[in-house]
Amino acid sequence: MIDKVKNGFEIRFPLYKLVREQHNYLHVKVDMVSAMDAIVMAKTSLGHNVLQLISTVDRIEDGVFQITWILENYGACTVLLISADFPRENCLVPSLSQIWPAASAFEREIFEMYGISFPGNPREGEDFLLESWKDTPPMRRDFETEEYAMRVFGERQPREHIDPRQYVGDIVGEWNTPMGRKRKEEK
Amino acid sequence: MKFTDVISPFLAWSRAAKKVDTIPYPNQQNPGADRYRGFHINDTSKCIGCGRCETICENKAIDMVKVEGVDPAKGDSGLRPVVDYGRCCWCALCIDVCSTGSLAFTNSYSWVTENPDTCRYTPGVDQKPWDNQEKGFRQNNDVLGWAGSPREQMEIETPEKRIENFDEVVKGYTIDQAMEEAARCIQCGLCISACPAHMHIPDYLKAIAEGRFVDAVKLFYDNNPLPEMCGKVCTRQCETVCAMGYQGESIAIRWLKRFACEQFESLADVLALDAQPGEPNGKKVAVVGAGPSGLSAAYYLSRKGYEVHVYDRLEKGGGVSWYAIPEYRLPADGISKQMEVFEQAGVIFNYGKDVTKELLTDLENRFDAVYLAVGLQKPSDARIEGEDISEVKPAFDFLMNAPDKGQKLTGKKVIVIGGGNVAMDAARTCVRLGADVVLSYRRRIEDMPADDEEIHEAMEETIDFRPKTIPIRIERTESGIRYLYHEAKMVDNPKGGRPLPKPKDDVEHAVDADILFSAIGQTSDIEFIPESMQKGMKLKWGRIIVNESQYTGYKNFFAGGDITPGEGDAITAIADGLRAVQGIIDRLR
Numbered sequence: 001m002i003d004k005v006k007n008g009f010e011i012r013f014p015l016y017k018l019v020r021e022q023h024n025y026l027h028v029k030v031d032m033v034s035a036m037d038a039i040v041m042a043k044t045s046l047g048h049n050v051l052q053l054i055s056t057v058d059r060i061e062d063g064v065f066q067i068t069w070i071l072e073n074y075g076a077c078t079v080l081l082i083s084a085d086f087p088r089e090n091c092l093v094p095s096l097s098q099i100w101p102a103a104s105a106f107e108r109e110i111f112e113m114y115g116i117s118f119p120g121n122p123r124e125g126e127d128f129l130l131e132s133w134k135d136t137p138p139m140r141r142d143f144e145t146e147e148y149a150m151r152v153f154g155e156r157q158p159r160e161h162i163d164p165r166q167y168v169g170d171i172v173g174e175w176n177t178p179m180g181r182k183r184k185e186e187k
Numbered sequence: 188m189k190f191t192d193v194i195s196p197f198l199a200w201s202r203a204a205k206k207v208d209t210i211p212y213p214n215q216q217n218p219g220a221d222r223y224r225g226f227h228i229n230d231t232s233k234c235i236g237c238g239r240c241e242t243i244c245e246n247k248a249i250d251m252v253k254v255e256g257v258d259p260a261k262g263d264s265g266l267r268p269v270v271d272y273g274r275c276c277w278c279a280l281c282i283d284v285c286s287t288g289s290l291a292f293t294n295s296y297s298w299v300t301e302n303p304d305t306c307r308y309t310p311g312v313d314q315k316p317w318d319n320q321e322k323g324f325r326q327n328n329d330v331l332g333w334a335g336s337p338r339e340q341m342e343i344e345t346p347e348k349r350i351e352n353f354d355e356v357v358k359g360y361t362i363d364q365a366m367e368e369a370a371r372c373i374q375c376g377l378c379i380s381a382c383p384a385h386m387h388i389p390d391y392l393k394a395i396a397e398g399r400f401v402d403a404v405k406l407f408y409d410n411n412p413l414p415e416m417c418g419k420v421c422t423r424q425c426e427t428v429c430a431m432g433y434q435g436e437s438i439a440i441r442w443l444k445r446f447a448c449e450q451f452e453s454l455a456d457v458l459a460l461d462a463q464p465g466e467p468n469g470k471k472v473a474v475v476g477a478g479p480s481g482l483s484a485a486y487y488l489s490r491k492g493y494e495v496h497v498y499d500r501l502e503k504g505g506g507v508s509w510y511a512i513p514e515y516r517l518p519a520d521g522i523s524k525q526m527e528v529f530e531q532a533g534v535i536f537n538y539g540k541d542v543t544k545e546l547l548t549d550l551e552n553r554f555d556a557v558y559l560a561v562g563l564q565k566p567s568d569a570r571i572e573g574e575d576i577s578e579v580k581p582a583f584d585f586l587m588n589a590p591d592k593g594q595k596l597t598g599k600k601v602i603v604i605g606g607g608n609v610a611m612d613a614a615r616t617c618v619r620l621g622a623d624v625v626l627s628y629r630r631r632i633e634d635m636p637a638d639d640e641e642i643h644e645a646m647e648e649t650i651d652f653r654p655k656t657i658p659i660r661i662e663r664t665e666s667g668i669r670y671l672y673h674e675a676k677m678v679d680n681p682k683g684g685r686p687l688p689k690p691k692d693d694v695e696h697a698v699d700a701d702i703l704f705s706a707i708g709q710t711s712d713i714e715f716i717p718e719s720m721q722k723g724m725k726l727k728w729g730r731i732i733v734n735e736s737q738y739t740g741y742k743n744f745f746a747g748g749d750i751t752p753g754e755g756d757a758i759t760a761i762a763d764g765l766r767a768v769q770g771i772i773d774r775l776r
Contacts (some may be wrong), residue, residue, distance in 0.1 A: 145276075162251050166375070177409060178490065
């Protein structure tokens with residue numbers, strides 16, 4: 001069954017990349033311009049008519065977001081993953097909410113977590129999980145978790161903190177050597 | 188009105204008697220998935236308190252704290268992580284990097300508390316209902332490899348080539364390799380607790396990782412004036428407790444120390460003002476023995492402004508560490524390089540002075556304090572029948588006479604008895620001089636007190652290892668000597684400790700040879716100490732018993748190194764020297 005799907009890609013998108021293939025599973029990668037055509041083809045002519053999930057990976061090193069649409073064919077029990085890379089800066093990805101209304105929820109979540117905009121989604125920008133989030137979207141790799149945690153929540157009081165390296169040194173008298181006392185003062 | 192609107196209420200009531208699909212929480216709870224990331228557990232007996240979990244935590248949810256019932260020990264800081272669930276995001280990085288793999292998640296996820304500030308606990312210490320939960324996310328270091336990593340490989344000469352000459356076996360790191368290796372350090376500081384001299388290991392590893400080699404050398408000299416020697420032949424107790432060693436390989440601390448020293452032709456120039464004599468305070472101290480312990484005491488006393496005179500019976504400083512350790516482990520060039528530093532620090536050396544009763548009496552009268560660091564001079568008796576045959580010699584004496592300089596043993600057959608470093612050195616030296624070597628040891632190979640690397644390298648060098656062999660006697664034959672032994676079986680020691688070797692049967696096995704070296708240790712010879720002094724000191728098994736500041740109890744006499752009971756390695760001797768310095772300063776104050 002999965003061969004038929006693969007065949008469809010070979011004819012319509014000869015430049016597609018095969019990421020992984022199993023007996024009822026196919027993961028392909030297409031360029032960003034062909035992504036929508038590939039999804040429409042999968043739905044209309046290959047029987048993958050259920051949108052299970054839209055997932056995102058922040059490939060900050062390559063300057064792209066990798067978006068993956070996971071489509072299922074319940075009749076044939078096959079799963080098709082279509083991935084495409086979109087430039088990271090001001091990232092825009094076409095919305096699927098006109099094809100699958102459920103896509104709207106996934107897209108709102110991705111907008112909130114990664115800041116990726118889906119033009120065509122009527123409910124974009126509505127609060128999804130993070131109420132009134134003003135910062136960098138938290139799942140972006142350039143989001144500084146530690147800096148945010150310290151700025152927003154601060155140190156929790158009373159907080160005891162012991163540095164193992166200093167603690168071990170103090171216990172064994174590391175700086176109690178003839179020259180060490182002086183050096184510790186310099187430190 | 189539709190028909191369904193009329194019928195619906197009745198249909199709903201018809202379900203009232205059916206079993207419900209939801210779970211009656213909290214009486215019954217839905218278990219999390221097998222690898223669910225729930226609350227932490229920590230095996231506190233495995234945890235070493237290295238603090239990696241705290242360092243990696245982006246949310247600052249983990250703090251290392253002191254806990255009751257866990258005391259700091261060698262290789263364990265005694266600190267344990269406390270987790271704040273107001274901040275934890277269950278990313279599991281703490282578990283992925285845990286050095287020993289003691290930290291894990293359970294699949295328990297529900298905990299109701301009214302006060303958010305109490306939503307923190309120390310896993311493994313504070314009792315929780317999920318403590319014995321077996322399911323939950325666990326570390327998989329085989330996949331990630333974050334908890335431990337392999338060491339930068341050191342280039343080593345092949346066995347075939349190295350037995351042809353006395354060139355150093357280990358070739359040393361390149362700058363890139365050293366910086367890479369030093370960068371593996373996680374700065375937990377557990378190594379400091381294991382090093383007898385408590386060297387600033389994390390600090391100098393950091394300096395090496397950042398390319399600050401001068402700083403590294405200065406840090407060595409803070410509590411070890413023989414870093415190059417230690418960089419080559421130290422027993423490296425630090426590496427045995429390294430946090431990286433639990434699931435990977437420990438940091439090559441010894442090789443890195445050697446590397447930093449090898450970057451400079453003159454250590455005296457590098458140290459410059461950091462190795463000058465201190466402001467003279469008018470007090471004089473005599474140090475007897477120019478081995479690691481004596482040199483350490485001399486160096487720091489001189490830096491503190493004492494006038495220090497070192498006496499040694501040999502013609503050069505360094506003691507047995509330098510004389511008896513063969514060239515292929517510790518090349519002689521390093522000696523003079525390190526001795527320069529002592530001279531720059533103002534230490535006065537008196538070589539070729541036999542240590543006698545007269546000398547000690549003289550020192551007692553002329554100096555404010557005396558530090559005895561004479562080491563162990565007398566090879567132990569093998570207590571084997573026939574050991575007085577002239578071909579039976581102590582390996583220690585053989586090594587002390589620089590056998591690498593010209594001697595030849597080509598075609599000879601040599602037997603070495605013993606399993607310590609001296610035995611390995613003697614056996615490997617004989618192989619290099621062209622002899623066929625048989626090494627006989629009473630116990631198993633794993634019981635040998637020699638360094639693992641030494642044993643491994645010796646085995647590669649065509650030495651015939653005969654462990655579990657009990658010597659019977661040595662006989663003279665027409666062409667040389669014959670060594671007879673029983674094969675041993677190991678029996679449990681009723682007093683505990685290592686299993687004891689006992690003869691397996693009455694069969695006498697024989698090996699013919701030309702020379703036999705016995706290397707079963709050295710004992711002390713305290714005949715040089717006048718009786719009046721001996722009476723004031725506490726002696727046991729020919730060694731001097733000292734207190735924690737190396738004081739002997741007799742006038743202003745201090746002692747350290749192998750003449751006092753201890754580990755018997757160079758770094759322990761150096762540590763003794765450091766303690767003696769503080770003891771002498773306090774006593775002469």
